Amino acid sequence: AQTVTQSQPEMSVQEAETVTLSCTYDTSENNYYLFWYKQPPSRQMILVIRQEAYKQQNATENRFSVNFQKAAKSFSLKISDSQLGDTAMYFCALPNTGNQFYFGTGTSLTVIP
Amino acid sequence: EAGVAQSPRYKIIEKRQSVAFWCNPISGHATLYWYQQILGQGPKLLIQFQNNGVVDDSQLPKDRFSAERLKGVDSTLKIQPAKLEDSAVYLCASSLDLPPALHFGNGTRLTVT
Incomplete structure (x- = not known):
């Protein structure tokens, strides 16, 4: 079974x-995708970044990048040059082969002016 | 491209009443999902459709929840009768099969009193 763990309930x-x-996550599959989603107060979940497990190169989308450590089953999100609009809940997600997505419990990020 | 449309945005009902949510996915997306997100938690999959067939409904409380996707496009999720613990945000998402990526609607916030 897929599991996704986010151990930081809140950050600023x-x-x-x-x-x-x-x-961090757990899966028995060898090839899979990992995702970070952002959920601002408006509630809409927005895709931030996607990583394919067979790709060794870490994914990057503008100010957002990941540190993907396959052996350690770790998938962290780095936000550079944080902006006020980055304030949101962030969810890590892992789909199984049937494309059923499993989400972590989320990290609430607050950007302080 | 138009995004995933959901309605209503908010709904307040009393326990034991019934309620229905509507979702229109992104055009061409064969897979449609309904998620339940309780406050402070990550989204939990209720049901997954592929075209108009059910792929996974293992976490759908079938004694009170039902969902359908007629003609493989729009979908409705119904709760009858509602319980207090059904208070949550109900998210609809659609996806292409590959690469997988959920595209979410704005969600419906349901309050059961």
């Missing part, structure tokens, strides 16, 4: 600084 960061959100 000063505007323009860098913050890293942690995620």
Whole structure:
């Protein structure tokens, strides 16, 4: 069974600084995808970044990047140059082969002006 | 492209009443999901459709929840009768099969009093 663990319920960061959100997971599959989703107060879940497990290169999307450690089953999200609009809940997610997505419990990030 | 449409945005009902939510996925997305998100938790899958067939409904409380996806496009999720513990945000998402990525609607916040 897929499991996703986010051990940081809340985090804060000063505007323009860098913050890293942690995620660990468990899966018996060898090839899979990992995701980070953002959920602002508006409630809509927005895809931040996606990583394919067979790719050794860490995914990057503008100010967002991941540190993917396959052997350690770790998938952290780094947000550089934090902006006020980054304030949101962040969820790590792992789909199984049937594309049923399993989500962590989330990390609430607050960007402080 | 138009996003996933959901309605209503908010709904308040009394326990034992019934309620229905509607979802229109992104055009061309064969897979549609309904998730339940209780406050402070990550989304939990209720049901997954592939076109108009059910792929996974193992976590759907079938004694009170039902869902259908007629003609493989729009979907409705119904709760009858509602319980206090059904208070949550109900998220609809759609996806292409590969690469997997959920595209979410704005969700419906249900309050059962």
